[in-house]
Amino acid sequence: MGGGAFTELGPFFPSGDGRGLRRNSKSWNKASNLLFVESPAGVGWSYSNTTSDYTCGDASTARDMRVFMMKWLEKFPAFKSRALFLTGESYAGHYIPQLAVALLDYNSHSTGFKFNLKGVAIGNPLLRLDRDSAATYEFFWSHGMISDEIGLTITKECDFDDYVYASPHNVSFSCNQALSEANSIVGEYINDYDVILDVCYPAIVEQELRLRRMATKMSVGIDVCMTYERSFYFNLPEVQKALHANRTGLNYRWTMCSGVLNYSETDGNIDILPCLKGLFRIAFLFGGDQDSVVPLLGSRTLIRELAQELKFKITVPYGAWFHKGQVGGWATEYGNLLTFATVRPSRALHLFSSFVRGRRLPNTTRPSIDD
Numbered sequence: 001m002g003g004g005a006f007t008e009l010g011p012f013f014p015s016g017d018g019r020g021l022r023r024n025s026k027s028w029n030k031a032s033n034l035l036f037v038e039s040p041a042g043v044g045w046s047y048s049n050t051t052s053d054y055t056c057g058d059a060s061t062a063r064d065m066r067v068f069m070m071k072w073l074e075k076f077p078a079f080k081s082r083a084l085f086l087t088g089e090s091y092a093g094h095y096i097p098q099l100a101v102a103l104l105d106y107n108s109h110s111t112g113f114k115f116n117l118k119g120v121a122i123g124n125p126l127l128r129l130d131r132d133s134a135a136t137y138e139f140f141w142s143h144g145m146i147s148d149e150i151g152l153t154i155t156k157e158c159d160f161d162d163y164v165y166a167s168p169h170n171v172s173f174s175c176n177q178a179l180s181e182a183n184s185i186v187g188e189y190i191n192d193y194d195v196i197l198d199v200c201y202p203a204i205v206e207q208e209l210r211l212r213r214m215a216t217k218m219s220v221g222i223d224v225c226m227t228y229e230r231s232f233y234f235n236l237p238e239v240q241k242a243l244h245a246n247r248t249g250l251n252y253r254w255t256m257c258s259g260v261l262n263y264s265e266t267d268g269n270i271d272i273l274p275c276l277k278g279l280f281r282i283a284f285l286f287g288g289d290q291d292s293v294v295p296l297l298g299s300r301t302l303i304r305e306l307a308q309e310l311k312f313k314i315t316v317p318y319g320a321w322f323h324k325g326q327v328g329g330w331a332t333e334y335g336n337l338l339t340f341a342t343v344r345p346s347r348a349l350h351l352f353s354s355f356v357r358g359r360r361l362p363n364t365t366r367p368s369i370d371d
Contacts, residue, residue, distance in 0.1 A: 001044055002234060002256055004088075005036040007226050009348065016216035016223070018209045018232035026346070031353035032085070035072070039065055039095070042261040044254060045245045057264030062098040066106060069115070083118040085356055090294055093125025094267065097275035104278070119282040121355050123343075124294040127272045127302050134160040135298030137182055142297075143195060146182045153178040164269045186292075191224065194290045194345075200225035206232075222345075231255065273306055284355050286341045289329070296342055307334035321361035323350040331361050 006014060009028040012021040028034055038044030040061040042054045056064075073080050084103075088096045100120050107114040126132055137158075141151035158175040171179075191197045198219035205228045208215040217225045233239055234254040240246045252259065276283055285303050287296030307314075312335030320327045321341065328347035333339045341361060343351045354361050 001036045001038050002230055002254065005034075006230050006234075009352075010034065010036065013223070013226060014229040014233040016214035016225075016229060017212055018215065018229040019212070019236070021233075026349045028349060028352050030349060032356045033079075033082075037065070037068065039068070040261065040263070043258045045240075045250070047248065047250060054260050055262040058094050058098055058267040058270060061095060062102040065095075065099050066102045069103070073113075080113065081116060083356075084116050085119045085121065086117070087121045087123075087352075089123035089125065091126050091268075093122050093127050093294070094270065094272055096120050096122050096125075097272050097279060100279050100282075101275055117282070119284060119355065120279055121284040121286065121352070123285075124287045124291045124296065125272075125285060125299060126268065126294050127276070127299065129165065129269055130160045130163040131302055132294050132298040133163050134158070135295045135301075136292055137179070138297050139292045139295040140182055140186055143292075145186050145190075145195070145292075147185070150178055150182050150185065154182065165265055190292075192291075192293050194222075194288070195292050196220060196290050197222060197224050200228060202228060205229075227256065273302065276306060277310065283337075284339045284341070286329075286343050286351060288345065289342050300340055303334075303338065303340040307338055310335070310338075312338060316360065316363065319363055321363050322365040323347045323362070325365050328361065331363070333360070 004010060006012065009024070009026075011024055011027040011029050013024050014020070015022050038046040040046070040053075040056050041048040041064065042056075048054065053060075086096045086100055097120065100117060103115040103117050107117075137146070137151070137154045140146045141148075141154075154175070157172055157178055159171070163171070189199055191199055198217065200217055205215040205217075205225045209229065209232045215225045215229055216223050223229070231254065234245075240254075246254070285299055287299050289296060314332060314334060315336045316331065316333035316339075318330060318332040321329055321331045326347075327344070328350060329342035329344055331339060331341035339361075341351060351361065
């Protein structure tokens with residue numbers, strides 16, 4: 001909730017002093033009702049009375065989310081017949097397809113209620129670790145963040161096939177050395193999720209917030225200190241009371257990353273493409289073009305290979321899509337069913353609106369560039 005709802009695509013952002021809210025003019029709730037869930041239990045204000053639930057992974061997260069969706073719809077039955085779209089980004093490349101499979105599996109066995117699942121959309125998704133890890137260093141090189149020499153060494157020395165978390169068995173000493181040098185050159189003064197933005201200095205902004213000063217620091221039209229303003233805001237007692245959050249009095253502060261969770265170190269290695277095969281009729285993959293953590297370079301290749309495996313032909317050739325006469329990104333479509341698109345941040349609402357309305361992204365624009 002703190003990420004998606006209050007710093008990315010929800011109706012409100014924290015104000016610069018961390019004590020109030022301001023409207024997000026490009027909120028996705030202009031196109032659809034939005035339900036944000038902090039999942040798995042142990043993330044944000046989600047919790048369990050059973051400590052063992054904090055030892056979890058992809059499978060248990062999908063099961064718990066299916067149960068949550070059932071209970072939520074029982075409490076708000078007016079939404080049972082509504083079209084349901086699942087969205088997320090980054091590790092949601094694991095969460096969303098596996099949740100969709102769980103919902104469809106439930107539907108196949110249910111003689112009563114069935115989830116009205118219409119589509120899944122995932123941004124910069126982790127789909128296959130060996131491809132997505134390699135794409136990060138290709139992204140660094142293509143954006144001039146590492147030298148030719150380091151980039152070529154990584155290409156030559158690193159075998160990312162079957163690359164896994166925790167203890168990669170097929171990465172040589174020379175590869176590790178090159179990766180370490182690349183990470184050192186890129187450094188800590190970059191926002192890995194948007195490499196063109198400035199960074200926010202935590203010690204400075206936290207002091208500003210304590211002193212009730214405006215901590216806002218704008219970079220390319222974005223407040224890069226918003227995550228710190230949000231954390232400050234979420235931990236105000238009056239905010240938690242107003243949101244009906246933390247009513248059990250958790251003995252830790254709200255943070256973006258959970259300190260109580262013991263999540264599987266190996267589930268990140270799971271190849272998600274087999275899940276997507278069963279969802280191809282409703283899949284929409286998109287990528288912001290400045291994300292180095294899970295760059296579009298890996299996603300684009302994986303989606304093309306998935307389309308080839310499914311024997312889908314290109315139905316919309318790769319090209320620019322437009323919004324209000326300006327490029328929103330680039331997109332391609334396979335078999336009229338599977339879409340891959342890149343998106344510029346200011347055009348994301350139009351991309352989402354097109355997705356939930358079942359419309360293709362417009363690939364023509366009326367004004368002539370020569371007029």
